[in-house]
Amino acid sequence: MKPLVIFEMANNHMGSFAHAKSIISKYYRLSEKFRSTIDFAIKFQYRDQKSFIHNSFLNSDDKQIKRFKDTFLQRTIWNKILQFSRNKFTLICTPFDEVSVGNVIKDKFDYLKIASCSATDWPLLEAIEKKVKKGRIICSLGGADEDEISTILSFFATRKMNVQFLYCVAKYPSSPSEQNLEYFNHLRNFYGEKIAGISLHENPNEYLSGAIGYSMGARIFEKHIGLPTKSIKNNKYSVNLRQMERWLKYLNMAIEQV
Numbered sequence: 660m661k662p663l664v665i666f667e668m669a670n671n672h673m674g675s676f677a678h679a680k681s682i683i684s685k686y687y688r689l690s691e692k693f694r695s696t697i698d699f700a701i702k703f704q705y706r707d708q709k710s711f712i713h714n715s716f717l718n719s720d721d722k723q724i725k726r727f728k729d730t731f732l733q734r735t736i737w738n739k740i741l742q743f744s745r746n747k748f749t750l751i752c753t754p755f756d757e758v759s760v761g762n763v764i765k766d767k768f769d770y771l772k773i774a775s776c777s778a779t780d781w782p783l784l785e786a787i788e789k790k791v792k793k794g795r796i797i798c799s800l801g802g803a804d805e806d807e808i809s810t811i812l813s814f815f816a817t818r819k820m821n822v823q824f825l826y827c828v829a830k831y832p833s834s835p836s837e838q839n840l841e842y843f844n845h846l847r848n849f850y851g852e853k854i855a856g857i858s859l860h861e862n863p864n865e866y867l868s869g870a871i872g873y874s875m876g877a878r879i880f881e882k883h884i885g886l887p888t889k890s891i892k893n894n895k896y897s898v899n900l901r902q903m904e905r906w907l908k909y910l911n912m913a914i915e916q917v
Contacts, residue, residue, distance in 0.1 A: 661698045662873060662914065663856075664907070665751060665772075665797075665881040666690075669704055672740075673891055674730040679740050682886045687747040689900055693907050696914045700749035702772055702881070703740070705759035706731070734762075741766055751797070753777075757786040764790050775801030775829050775858070778811050788818055796820060797879065799858045800846075801827030812850060823855035825879060831860045832896035838868060844875050855879045863898040869910035874917055882906065 666686050672679035683701060690699040708731045716724055732740075744750060751770040754760045755777065763771050771791055777783050778798055787796070796815075800808055815822040826843035838861065847854040856879025857872045869880050885897035893899060898906065 660878065661696060662878045662880065662910070663698045663700060663749070664690075664869075664910070665700045665702050665879065666748070666884045666903075667702045667881050668885075669702075669883060669897075670726065670730040671883070671885040671893070671897060672730065672732070674732060676732075676736050676739055678886070678888075678891070680743055682884065683740070683744050683747065685886060685900055686884055686903070689904055689907075690748075692904075693911055696911055697907070698749065700751050700769070701744055701747075702751040702753065703737075704753045704755065705737075705762050706755045707758035710758065711756055737766070754783075754787075757783060760786045760790050764794075770795045770797055772796075773798040775799040775803070775827050778803055779807055784814060788820065791820070793821065796822040797825060797855075798822055799825045799827040799881075801829030801858065801860075808846070812853065822853070823879060824850070824853055825856045825858040825881060826854060826877075827858040828860060831894075832862045833860055834862060835865055835867075840868070840871055840875060843872065843877065847876055852876075857881070859883075860896045863893070863896065863902045866902075866906050866909050869906055870913035873910060873913045880910070 668682060672682065706727065712724060712727060741750065749769045751772050752763045752768045753772040753774050754763050771787065771794060773796065778800060803811065826846055828837055828839065830837060843857060856877040858881040859868055860883065861868055872880065882903065883897040884903060885893035885899065887893050887899055
């Protein structure tokens, strides 16, 4: 089975359909060079505009709140983005609230992805359980301790839900010395193939993590992507096209040799 590389756009579309379309097009062309050995998905994030930011913070100067406010997309724009993406990538989406879980179902994504910060958000997980049923789910485990990881896996196992879990370092960005990929190995030895891959927030110039992870048994990889322009800069943990291509070349070399 081919490994799956997930291009995580997050809100790097910057609230622009044109910029989202450009990212999707250029990363699709990049992916074509590697599709003989790697499957590709693109991942989006859904947040309910009416409820995601509490009313008491709507006028906050916090840079993250401002970024979310500035990059909300209307449902009509999302429909255009998904229509443009469907024949290019497997489609994945992370919902951050119960309303967005419903929208992920309505929009017929191939996978629902649970973010690390939501892995112990029990009301959200219960909403996912009720609405997703037999759908395919990926869940990141960044920041969870061993007791929490055991509880998360048990929650889904007792409900017989089809979930694949990703080891994750929840530091943005993380240095090579902070990757601690041996812990992926530890989780995989304990839980088996349920620990399916790695969600990465590393320095964009890091190129070996995919190759090393693949040699350890990882088959799903998540990388944050962006497309710098004259007016848009990538954040510190999102790759550009050149960096992504080099990372994929190293992963491809590992696939050929393992």
